[in-house]
Amino acid sequence: xxxxxxxxxxxxxxxxxxxxxxxxxxxxxxxxxxxxxxxxxxxxxxxxxxxxxxxxxxxxxxxxxxxxxxxxxxxxxxxxxxxxxxxxxxxxxxxxxxxxxxxxxxxxxxxxxxxxxxxxxxxxxxxxxxxxxxxxxxxxxxxxxxxxxxxxxxxxxxxxxxxxxxxxxxxxxxx
Amino acid sequence: xxxxxxxxxxxxxxxxxxxxxxxxxxxxxxxxxxxxxxxxxxxxxxxxxxxxxxxxxxxxxxxxxxxxxxxxxxxxxxxxxxxxxxxxxxxxxxxxxxxxxxxxxxxxxxxxxxxxxxxxxxxxxxxxxxxxxxxxxxxxxxxxxxxxxxxxxxxxxxxxxxxxxxxxxxxxxxx
Numbered sequence: 001x002x003x004x005x006x007x008x009x010x011x012x013x014x015x016x017x018x019x020x021x022x023x024x025x026x027x028x029x030x031x032x033x034x035x036x037x038x039x040x041x042x043x044x045x046x047x048x049x050x051x052x053x054x055x056x057x058x059x060x061x062x063x064x065x066x067x068x069x070x071x072x073x074x075x076x077x078x079x080x081x082x083x084x085x086x087x088x089x090x091x092x093x094x095x096x097x098x099x100x101x102x103x104x105x106x107x108x109x110x111x112x113x114x115x116x117x118x119x120x121x122x123x124x125x126x127x128x129x130x131x132x133x134x135x136x137x138x139x140x141x142x143x144x145x146x147x148x149x150x151x152x153x154x155x156x157x158x159x160x161x162x163x164x165x166x167x168x169x170x171x172x173x174x175x
Numbered sequence: 176x177x178x179x180x181x182x183x184x185x186x187x188x189x190x191x192x193x194x195x196x197x198x199x200x201x202x203x204x205x206x207x208x209x210x211x212x213x214x215x216x217x218x219x220x221x222x223x224x225x226x227x228x229x230x231x232x233x234x235x236x237x238x239x240x241x242x243x244x245x246x247x248x249x250x251x252x253x254x255x256x257x258x259x260x261x262x263x264x265x266x267x268x269x270x271x272x273x274x275x276x277x278x279x280x281x282x283x284x285x286x287x288x289x290x291x292x293x294x295x296x297x298x299x300x301x302x303x304x305x306x307x308x309x310x311x312x313x314x315x316x317x318x319x320x321x322x323x324x325x326x327x328x329x330x331x332x333x334x335x336x337x338x339x340x341x342x343x344x345x346x347x348x349x350x
Contacts, residue, residue: 018264025264029284032244033231033253042248056208062237066244066256069207073217073245078208081241089193089200109204 008044008173011037012153026153026175028124032066041172042067045122045150046074048170052147055117056080060106060135061087067152068122077120080112082135093141097134106131108138115143126151126171129160136167183219183348186212187328201328201350203299207241216347217242220297220325221249223345227322230292231255235281235310236262242327243297252295255287257310268316272309281306283313290318301326301346304335311342 011031018025031037045067058080059068065081072079085094085105092107113119119139123132136146149164154171161169186206193200206212220242233255234243240256247254260269260280267282288294294314298307311321324339329346336344 013265015264027264029256029263029265029287033255033287035248035251035253038244038254039248062240062258062262063256065237065240066254069213069241070244070248073210073214076210078210079213079241080208081204081238083237087237088204089190089202090188090204112204112208 006037006040008037008041012173024175026125026155028063028152031152038070041152042070042074044172045152045170046071048150048172049120049148050075052120053118054120054147056113056119056144057122058082058108058112058119058135058139058144059122060131063125064123067124071120071122071150075120078113080108080119082106082108082138093138095134095138095141097130099130104131106134106138108142110142112142113144117144118147119144121146121149122151123149124152126154126160126164126169127158129158129163132160133163136164181212181215183212183216187348199350201300201330203238203327206327213245216327217245217249219347220327220345221246223325223347224250224295224323227295228293229295229322231288231294231319232297233257233283233287233294233310233314233319234297235306238300239298242299246295246297246325250295253288255283255294257281257283257313268313270309270313270316272305274305279306281309281313283317285317287317288319292319293322294319296321296324297326298324299327301329301335301339301344302333304333304338307335308338311339 013027015025057072060082096105148168151171188202190200232247235257323343326346
């Protein structure tokens with residue numbers, strides 16, 4: 001079977017009522033476990049921006065690191081980890097954002113990139129867009145320019161794109 | 176400058192007294208930010224096991240995901256994420272291990288691999304080896320066979336290798 005016959009959706013497992021009743025969770029672990037499916041997913045993510053100049057790929061821990069680092073290598077770009085508060089050892093810039101209950105804080109190293117660097121944001125899943133919106137704000141704070149945002153999966157019903165208005169947003173799989 | 180002239184150690188930043196007084200923290204973010212240095216690091220990690228048959232690369236969140244996923248693609252292997260308790264949506268196997276204060280629990284999906292699958296464990300740093308030892312136990316519990324463990328950095332003074340006795344352990348940079 002050639003790679004062209006791989007249908008990525010078949011590698012996403014839907015788990016009902018997780019983490020809460022009524023949620024259909026899209027589990028990407030079967031895709032990660034298959035190197036050919038993973039390669040196609042990475043190519044699809046990177047392909048959306050292959051005609052743009054990208055200096056860095058930035059991604060939020062933890063699942064964002066899985067695709068972020070591979071896409072960065074694919075594009076010949078550096079990788080910039082965005083982490084939860086207290087995990088990065090050097091001087092950081094931070095941004096807080098609202099969760100359903102309470103708030104969370106993301107950090108990035110202040111010296112992660114030179115001013116004006118072109119940045120592609122990568123994550124596995126676009127839901128409400130709250131985390132990604134905060135991550136873009138963080139890149140802006142350290143002087144980077146977000147030239148695009150790429151997701152493996154987009155949950156359209158949650159309208160995450162609306163929170164990312166003004167950015168070029170691409171997703172490979174939509175539900 | 177060809178890639179042969181890249182000295183990986185020059186991309187590791189040492190931060191004194193982080194996260195606590197007396198600790199020299201080895202910060203890999205400058206290496207991640209440089210795609211050529213990252214490529215060489217990945218080649219060095221994967222190269223230690225290129226003559227072994229590897230079905231899966233397994234890695235512990237969050238930093239382990241950065242190298243684990245790229246090394247998996249490099250070796251043509253699947254990627255298996257090992258996560259902190261409560262993050263994986265399907266049926267899991269778990270193992271708890273001691274931290275300096277308290278304990279922590281790692282989980283992996285029970286169906287992450289077929290029995291007898293050959294697994295390479297990857298992480299960025301070998302310190303005391305406690306987390307990696309627990310991760311290997313977890314792979315064993317789901318029927319995988321750990322054929323090797325690869326680190327970017329090894330802190331020799333902490334004798335982490337001793338806790339991983341019986342495994343083939345490789346590291347690219349030693350302090």
